[in-house]
Amino acid sequence: MRNLHVVIATVGSLGDLFPFLAVGQELRRRGHRVTIATHALHRLPIEQSGLLFADASGMVEPEDRAAFTAQAFHPWRGPRFVVHDVAALDVRDSYQKLLPICADADVLVTSTLAFAAQIIGEQADAEGRLGWLSAVLAPAGFVSAYDPPASGIGWLDRFLRSSPQRGRWLSRIAIRITHPWTAPVRALRRELGLPAQSPLGDPFHRGQHAPRGVLAMFSPLLGEPQPDWPANVTLTGAARYQQAMMPNPALETFLDSGPPPVVFTLGSAAVHANASFLRESAKAAQQLGQRAILLTGSPEMRAQLPHDLPTSILCVDYAAHADLFPRAAVIIHHGGIGTSSEALRSGRPMLVVPHGFDQPDNAARLQRLGVAETLPARRYRADRADRAAALLQQLLTHPHYRNAADLAAREMQNEEGGTVAADVIEKALRI
Known part of the structure; x- marks a missing residue:
């Protein structure tokens, strides 16, 4: 041709x-x-x-x-x-x-x-x-x-x-x-x-x-x-698409220094529409005693977080999902189709917090696959027993999420x- x-x-x-x-x-x-x-x-x-x-x-x-x-x-x-x-x-x-x-x-x-x-x-x-x-x-x-x-x-x-x-x-x-x-x-x-x-x-x-x-x-x-x-x-x-990224020594050191963290991200757009997401995510991780990585999207969003976060929480403006997600314990994301696909490929359970457009539908599809739970953005609060922290604990401890995620990852790797x-x-x- x-x-x-x-x-x-x-x-x-x-x-x-x-x-x-x-x-x-x-x-x-x-x-x-x-x-x-x-x-x-x-x-x-x-x-x-x-x-x-x-x-x-x-x-x-x-x-x-x-x-x-x-x-x-x-x-x-x-x-x-x-x-x-x-x-x-x-x-x-x-x-x-x-x-x-x-x-x-x-x-x-x-x-x-x-x-x-x-x-x-x-x-x-x-x-x-x-x-x-x-x-x-x-x-x-x-x-x-x-x-x-x-x-x-x-x-x-x-x-x-x-x-x-x-x-x-x-x-x-x-x-x-x-x-x-x-x-x-x-x-x-x-x-x-x-x-x-x-x-x-x-x-x-x-x-x-x-x-x-x-x-x-x-x-x-x-x-x-x-x-x-x-x-x-x-x-x-x-x-x-696997984006080429500059090495981040601080991120690599954090990942190597302990058990897999919980990863929180709202992608490249939704993160700027919900400043409370990062703060609530930090609270949820501390409440559960989990190591965590917060993808803040920009220095402006990172500046809205408390300055006294514990060393168990790392804030990074951006990291390649293809490299980071497989090293996570659970991925909390907004349900954008690109993030959802990469999370599926990683074989990790998810909590999906949809903010708009096709995200509620993607979240529902991930939930039907058995790899995720979903929580509307308006209900994403760390301090309520029926909300973020409780669902995270469920995803971390119930093996059926991990089993379903492993199966989905094996199928996606052939795509x-x-x-x-x-x-x-x-x-x-x-x-």
């Missing part, structure tokens, strides 16, 4: 970027040129991965990251803020920036919120100028009636999972609620002479899926194909999501 230029357009946090870096590196290894088109704030990790970066967004990095993240993770207004204010309102600027980036592309791969790239993919694929593929990074992205995404509200989730008819009701309600959020996308489509939405449907739902092929880039442990998924979905398995996705991308061109 001739060498291709593959453009991958994604919108979101590092969890929305890293799977595509794994795919991009595999394509680069095969001799293809790969451009990752996304926010300017992701330039450094993309270039560190050896791939080409292209600025595909008019959005500027927020001056107050904590305030921005608090808006994004607000329990009710957060999803609209992200879909409408962050993604849909950027569609015009993004479209103009993407046009020259995609001018010589052979294949375009788009993520859920990459609305401008989806329009370009639809146009260019119809004209035979490139092959358009789309990607979904978590099972919740399909909103299946047969496997409906969990909301974190127990009675409602049980009701929706009881029959496909009730699951279809959820899908209809979700489209009705979110339809106004993508009004800027429909307005641009009309200006370009396109129907207000693609023949497949709403841009945030069915309309995001490419007719040529859809990459479901998550583990089958978390979600299996359903009858109402698009017919052209390939379930690739998790695409794992090669980056390789499978690269195979599909190579076949995307018309022969």
Whole structure:
């Protein structure tokens, strides 16, 4: 096969970027040129991965990251803020920036919120100028009636999972609620002479899926194909990107100096929306007499912790999950799909504290696997017997969590999501 230029357009946090870096590196290894088109704030990790970066967004990095993240993770207004204010309102600027980036592309791969790239993919694929593929990074992205995404509200989730008819009701309600959020996308489509939405449907739902092929880039442990998924979905398995990190002697010394610690992390985004998480985590570890590592996300968040923490607790801004998680006793995390996948691969039990978006659904899936317990962010308190400390003690002492986690890890180690996705991308061109 001739060498291709593959453009991958994604919108979101590092969890929305890293799977595509794994795919991009595999394509680069095969001799293809790969451009990752996304926010300017992701330039450094993309270039560190050896791939080409292209600025595909008019959005500027927020001056107050904590305030921005608090808006994004607000329990009710957060999803609209992200879909409408962050993604849909950027569609015009993004479209103009993407046009020259995609001018010589052979294949375009788009993520859920990459609305401008989806329009370009639809146009260019119809004209035979490139092959358009789309990607979904978590099972919740399909909103299946047969496997409906969990909301974190127990009675409602049980009701929706009881029959496909009730699951279809959820899908209809979700489209009705979110339809106004993508009004800027429909307005641009009309200006370009396109129907207000693609023949497949709403841009945030069915309309995001490419007719040529859809990459479901998550583990089958978390979600299996359903009858109402698009017919052209390939379930690739998790695409794992192992980030190169500078050695951290303090972290290595801590890990080597005692039993496996409890690891607390809210990933790259949610940590800035919940300053109390780190404080409550430190309390829970001290209450149980456990060694602990707190991944603070930034020096600003670390500064909000007490200065007199015991030597049994180490604070680190960031550490590669692939290296750290296998050395943990239990992992407490937010349920982002990337963190969830790496935690599954590590074979360690988890306490999942979802904050928004697909996280309650990922948490429910991990709990059904038997590898995790879940606790809503609003109930994450160390000083209540039925909350964080009690659940941590349960995860540390009951062997069935570890047994289930070991089994899941063995299955995940056979997944090669980056390789499978690269195979599909190579076949995307018309022969």
